[in-house]
Amino acid sequence: MLEHFCQWLYDSAIGTGIRESIWVFPIIETVHVLTITLLVGTVAIFDLRLLGVVLKNEPVSRVASQILPLTWAGFAVMFVSGFLLFWSEAAKSYANPAFRIKLLLLALVGLNPLIFHFTIFQSVSEWNGRVVTPLRARLAAASSLTLWACIICAGRAIAYFQK
Amino acid sequence: MEAFYDLSTPESLVMEGITMKTKISLGSFLLAVLLTIPLLAHHSFSAEFDGTKPIQLKGTVTRIDWANPHVYFYIDIKGADGKVENWGCETAGPGGLLRRGWKRDSLKVGDEVTVNGYRAKDGSKLADARHITLPDGRRIFGGTPGDGGPDDPSAKKPGA
Numbered sequence: 001m002l003e004h005f006c007q008w009l010y011d012s013a014i015g016t017g018i019r020e021s022i023w024v025f026p027i028i029e030t031v032h033v034l035t036i037t038l039l040v041g042t043v044a045i046f047d048l049r050l051l052g053v054v055l056k057n058e059p060v061s062r063v064a065s066q067i068l069p070l071t072w073a074g075f076a077v078m079f080v081s082g083f084l085l086f087w088s089e090a091a092k093s094y095a096n097p098a099f100r101i102k103l104l105l106l107a108l109v110g111l112n113p114l115i116f117h118f119t120i121f122q123s124v125s126e127w128n129g130r131v132v133t134p135l136r137a138r139l140a141a142a143s144s145l146t147l148w149a150c151i152i153c154a155g156r157a158i159a160y161f162q163k
Numbered sequence: 164m165e166a167f168y169d170l171s172t173p174e175s176l177v178m179e180g181i182t183m184k185t186k187i188s189l190g191s192f193l194l195a196v197l198l199t200i201p202l203l204a205h206h207s208f209s210a211e212f213d214g215t216k217p218i219q220l221k222g223t224v225t226r227i228d229w230a231n232p233h234v235y236f237y238i239d240i241k242g243a244d245g246k247v248e249n250w251g252c253e254t255a256g257p258g259g260l261l262r263r264g265w266k267r268d269s270l271k272v273g274d275e276v277t278v279n280g281y282r283a284k285d286g287s288k289l290a291d292a293r294h295i296t297l298p299d300g301r302r303i304f305g306g307t308p309g310d311g312g313p314d315d316p317s318a319k320k321p322g323a
Contacts, residue, residue, distance in 0.1 A: 018231070020267075022258040025231035088231065159232065160210055 003094055010091035018088035025088060032081040039074030040148045042067050047141035052132040059128040060137075064121075089162065098157035105154060109147040116140040208281075208312025211253075212291040216282040217313075220250055220290060224274045229267050231256050233307070236270060236292075238278070252278050252292040254305035265295075265303050274298045280305070281313065 009015050018024050048054045049063045086093055093099040120136040127133055133141075208214065222238035234254045239247050254260060257267070270276065275298060280290035292305035293314055308317040 020229050020257060021231065022261060025256075026258065029232070162233075 006090035006094040009087050010089070012087070015087045015090060018084060025085075028081050028084050032078065032085060035074050035077045035081065036152060039071060039078050040152065042071040042074060043144060043148060046071070047145050050133045050137045050141035052130075052138075056131045060133060061124050061128050064124075092162050093158070096158055096161045098154050098161045102151055102154035102158065105147055105151045109144065109151060112140055112144050112147065208291060208306065208310040208315075211283055211289075212281045212312065213284045214281055214313050218280055218282050218290055220252070220278040220280070222250070222276070224270055224272050224276060225249060226272065227270060229257055234260060238276060248288060251287075251289040252280065252295075252305070253289065254292050254295070255307040259307060260303075260305070263303050264301070265297070265305075269297055269299075270295075271298075278305075 010019075018028065045054065046063060046067050049056075049058065049060060055063055086099075116137070120134055120140070127137070132138070220238060220240055222240035224236055225239050226237040228235040233256055236252050236254070238250055238252065240250055241247050277296040278290065278292045279294040280292040283289040283291075291312060293312065294302055295305045296302045304314065304316060306312050306315060308315065
């Protein structure tokens with residue numbers, strides 16, 4: 001079922017067009033890699049603030065309101081460019097172990113801010129100015145940094161398992 | 164530069180909370196990363212193929228995957244015992260091949276080709292096609308420039 005869907009995407013006009021293009025594929029690929037800086041770079045700034053490493057004197061909520069819109073913009077570009085790359089390689093990606101691990105990690109890294117925002121971040125006013133934030137916030141930050149690093153590695157590894 | 168050598172003096176080790184030692188480690192790490200980048204063109208030759216295992220494949224094309232990031236084509240090879248084996252050949256992407264005059268229709272199913280390449284490390288029936296002799300007699304480099312494999316035209320020869 002899922003495999004058929006991947007094959008259908010792969011065989012579609014858009015998928016084939018990207019796969020066989022001279023410029024479109026490398027351009028999308030380059031955008032996807034460059035935007036890591038916008039997405040993961042801003043995620044790292046916020047995570048490092050939660051860990052008390054950078055912007056120590058800035059209230060957490062202020063860092064969040066300035067940084068997170070950029071994170072979302074980065075995420076949008078990553079999602080679209082990543083999906084286009086997948087579209088062109090879907091049938092190969094389906095069986096690719098690195099791609100499967102990456103999707104799994106992406107699901108986990110998506111769960112992390114969801115839990116963070118609906119639990120410990122609700123009480124941010126109580127610890128907004130603290131250099132070192134509550135343990136749950138620091139755990140969220142540490143797992144976010146670790147997961148994103150693993151996602152980039154898994155993404156890079158896709159090329160080595162693509163047959 | 165003096166502080167660099169004077170590592171025994173504790174004050175010289177501390178710069179705005181970051182020790183000189185940390186700075187040196189970070190610097191070396193960055194340098195190592197920068198030196199590694201040219202090896203990761205897309206994926207390096209040596210990640211998948213063994214430069215000590217050259218192979219010549221002569222056979223009939225059965226399939227062509229004109230695709231990014233690497234074009235693959237498959238050929239049927241008849242062994243001495245009459246048994247036919249299907250081999251995969253990896254080359255550069257469509258853009259790289261087009262720049263060398265290898266068009267999409269330069270190779271068709273049913274064509275006879277000769278491939279000089281290197282076997283995959285995992286021992287599968289896959290080769291990096293370094294040179295392909297097309298049906299019209301042209302011999303074209305099939306590798307990805309900068310992949311560090313044999314005959315890489317972008318690699319500078321030592322002393323050259």
